[in-house]
Amino acid sequence: MSDTTTKPRVKARSKVERPRLHKVILLNDNFTPREFVVKVLKVEFHLSEDQAYRVMITAHRRGACVVAVFPKDVAETKATRATDAGKAQGYPLRFETEPEE
Secondary structure (H helix, E strand, O other): OOOOOOOOOOOOOOOOOOOOEEEEEEEOOOOOOHHHHHHHHHHHHOOOHHHHHHHHHHHHHHOEEEEEEEEHHHHHHHHHHHHHHHHHOOOOOEEEEEEOO
């Protein structure tokens, strides 16, 4: 018999940290038409007509409303595109992002 011992190989598993999520927030303004806000929410965030209307009304009544939560890069891209859609039409429509707690 041989004097060698064998040990099973243990694979080191690295823990992959989940990306931090960020909220996209619609800020209310008194100039952008409601219909336009609903249209942007439907196109950029793929909300239904009813969901988009509820988000818009909540932002109107409370001053702001969380639209959706995404990884940071997706949230920033969507917020920028939605804000730019308003600017292109001359509206002060604004979306911001912030880390989810």
